[in-house]
Amino acid sequence: MPLPDAAGSAAAPASDAGRKADEFGAYVAEHGIPEIVEVLLPDTHGVLRGKWIPGGAGGKIWKDGVAIPLSIFGLDIWGREVEETGIHIETGDRDGMCRPVAGTLKPVPWSPRPAAQVMISMFEPNGQGGERPWDLDPRHKLEAQVARLAALGLYPCVAFELEFYLMKPAPGRDGAPEPVFAAATSGPARQNMYAMSDLDAYAPLLHDVREAARIQGLPADTVISEAAPGQYEVNLYHRRDAMAAADDAILLRRLIDGVARKHGLRASFMPKPFLDFAGSGMHVHVSLTDAAGNNAFGAGAAGETLLRQAAAGMLATMADTAVLYVPSYNGFRRLVPGSYAPTSISWGYDNRAVAVRVPNGPPKARRLEHRIAGADAHPHLVLAAILAGMLEGIERELEPPATLTGNAYEAGAPLLTYDMGEAIRMFAQSEFVGRAFGPEYRRVFAIMKEAELMAFERRINLLEYETYL
Structure with missing residues (x-):
């Protein structure tokens, strides 16, 4: 991965800066x-909600803010009210005031x-x-985690990698979507990992993605053809501003989707299509990093202790x-042994089968790679949970289990749950989640x-109908 860029130094919360700066002028x-x-407001699921505001009135966004109901964070993935949260009409469905995020x-x-x-x-x-x-x-x-x-005296330096499929605009005969290379050649023989030919086939679209990222100032780095037909990955450079890094990931998803639609295709961030x-x-x-931007993980024995x-x-x-x-x-379908998606609570050095990987590299690039999240996850929540976990280990001086080498799927490490219901129950009952995210957030989520x-x-x-009718 690229080394940290000088532009991403630690800064005050972007929302505070956004109130003072007249970016629109x-x-x-x-x-x-x-x-x-x-105006784009990522909801609880990372779905972008918001409004179109006439350009002539754009300056009012910075002066007056944008009124949107607080209950937008009580909508489900389909945009419907979840009444059990208790934050909708029973509260009068009050407005909140949204402020622009500086630099976006x-x-x-x-x-x-x-x-x-x-x-x-x-x-x-x-x-x-x-x-407030x-x-x-x-x-x-x-x-809150960045402030902690x-x-x-520690500042996260962060980079996201995002995988996605390019899909044909219309579904196939069975109603399911089709990747762009779906044809008689589809199947295991068509995986074609890292193929330059698959980059060449959609070069105009991928070049437009890179150009749009340049125009928007998103720090896009490598583009590769991934392990499946029509699957690609775009990497973002490291930033020393964790908030900006998470914003980049949200905006990159929108950018890829927008460019794909312009080319008559769809981009899917479904975890297991x-x-x-x-x-x-x-x-x-x-x-x-420390306040001077030096990588604390690369600081000799003390850095190794901090990393552990x-x-x-x-x-x-x-x-x-x-x-x-x-x-x-759908995301729990992705956690399949042998698929390079982690299935166990494990870590290791230069091992892509574990949940937390320490990539190879010089001390100044020492880092942890978290490999569990699906492409549809909310970048801000994912990063908040990662940082809160790191803080838990640092503040309590925890010692990790032994690192895994080789095939982590057969190493006997504790397994992640494959059941969404169990994952929800563990979240809802977690004392750690209550401390890191607050009891009310834990309850509503x-x-x-x-x-x-x-x-x-x-x-x-459909399988039930095919089986029993």
């Missing part, structure tokens, strides 16, 4: 007035008309004429936070995921 001076400004106002290159986009974050009145962060906004959960690390092919993950590389403690905390809290990494019914699970379990699938 600078944007207009460079790009002109857009026809619309798309960018052009939208794939838009058919001149457009800008900006991420926003939710706040609520504090009863004293001011406002809305507890259910995942962005604030990550901010900063109090120890095909049983016969590899699932799509979101790997997260994390190191900890951080890994120990990630492993010790992994079962309780699994539903943050694998937040969907668990209720929402339980409702999502029930929606799937109440649906009769």
Whole structure:
């Protein structure tokens, strides 16, 4: 992975900076007035919700904020109210005030008309004429963990890797989606991992992804053809600003989807769209630096101790936070032995079969790679859980289990659950989650995921009809 970039130094929470900076005026001076400004609010599931605001009124976003109901964080993955959360009409369905996230106002290159986009974050009145962060906004959960690390003089340096499938625009004969290379050649012989020919086949689209990332200032790095037909991966450079790194991942998903649609295709971040092919993950590389930007993990014996403690905390809290990494019914289908998706609570050096990997590299690039999350997971929640786990290990001076070598699937390490219901129950009952995310967040998130699970379990699938009719 690339070394940290100098631009990503530790900074104050982006939401605070966004209230003070008139980014819109600078944007207009460079790009002109857009026809619309798309305000983007990632909800509990990472789904982008928001509004289109006329470009001529764009400056009001920074001056006045954007009013959106607080209960948007009580919607399920389909955008329906989960009444059991108790944050909808029974509260009067109050508005919160959303503020722009500094540095996220960018052009939208794939838009058919001149457009800008900006991420926003939710706040609520504090009863004293001011406002405070809305507890259910995942962005604030990550901010809290970053602040805890900063109090120890540590700053996360983070990079995300994102896998996805390019899909044909219409489903196949059985109603299922088809990857772009679905044809008579599909099957195990068509996996074609790392094939340059698969990059060449969709070079115009992939070049447009890279160009859109350049225009938007997203630090895109490597693009590769992955382990399945039509599957690709885009890597992002490390940033020393954890908040910006998570924002990058959210915005990269939107960018890839937008460019794919412009080319008449679809991009899917579904974790396991095909049983016969590899699932799509979101790997997260994390190191900890000191205030000067030096990698604390690479500081000799003390750095190795810190790395071991951080890994120990990630492993010790992994079962309780699994539903943050694998937040969907489909995501648990990805955790298959032998698939390069981890199935055990394990770690090792340069081993892609474990959950937490220490990649090879010089001391200045020493880091931990978290390999569990599905491509559909919420980057801010994933990173918040990783950092909270690291803090647990560092503050309690935990010692990790033995590292695994070779085939981790057969090593006998404790297994991650394959059951979404069990993952939800462990999250809901976790004392650690209550401390790291707060009891109210734990309660609401668990209720929402339980409702999502029930929606799937109440649906009769095609195989049942084929079997019993």
